[in-house]
Amino acid sequence: MLRVGLTGGIGSGKSAVARGLAAHGAVVIDADALAREVVEPGTPALAEITAEFGPEVLTAEGALDRPRLGAIVFADDARLARLNAIVHPRVAERTEELMGQAPPDSVVVYDVPLLVENGLAPMYDVVVVVDAPEEVRIARLAADRGMPEDQARARIRAQASRADRLAVADVVVDNSGSRADLERRVAEVWADLAGRAAVR
Known part of the structure; x- marks a missing residue:
């Protein structure tokens, strides 16, 4: 079993990546849903x-x-x-x-928003960080959740910094492009994770 910690700041697209990995065959455990x-x-x-x-x-x-x-x-x-x-x-x-x-033999993906903030990276075999520039995330939060810009910036500031998240990443999913770009990247990440699980 390969334990994968999946994280990303608000508006990064972490949930879309979790859904994509589940579609490829990962067992996804959503920390927020369990809470x-x-x-x-x-x-x-x-x-x-x-x-x-x-x-x-x-x-x-x-x-x-x-x-x-x-x-x-x-x-x-x-x-x-x-x-x-x-x-x-x-x-x-x-x-x-x-x-x-x-x-x-499964790839178990833990969808954990506060992985970096709570120092959980060492618990996982692989840490996957979903990353997007702050301005892209703010635009998404406004479009998808109707969140005012000042609130979006405050929520981003309250979380770990982009640099801190990238520092613990074994795999980075760049989600600054289109949905099709993200689907391609998720397929690559799945191939990587499945390969790592196979040799364990």
Whole structure:
């Protein structure tokens, strides 16, 4: 099994690369999706979060009110650490479970937005970084998500720098061109990863 960490800054096209690799046959594990899954209504994690932060972090339907919780934890490092202590072990457990279900000769791609920020590069056999210039990313965020330029720049500044991400990359996917360019590059990357998995 080849463990691949896939990352890229907001607006880089990381999700498009993850979908492309999945289409070629990779087993993709999406860290964000797992973080949502482990706090769904009825889960032990949601019960713990409610006990820790109060019922005001729930919506009227009993689901996690992410914006409200975010406003609490991003203003207080100690509370953020407490939330992470509830969520992260469960995400790790679910990740191990999904990995255990993957065939032994598979290429397992972890789609991890904060791979660099959380110092996770050493956990993977190969780190793939999706890269695009900042101005391209800002234009995409405006077009795809309707995000105002100042917000897009703030989100980019809050993440690891482009240089820091490229410093941990084993493979770089340049996504500054067209969709067709990206599809060609993803096919090349898949061939590389499949080749590495075959010789393990």
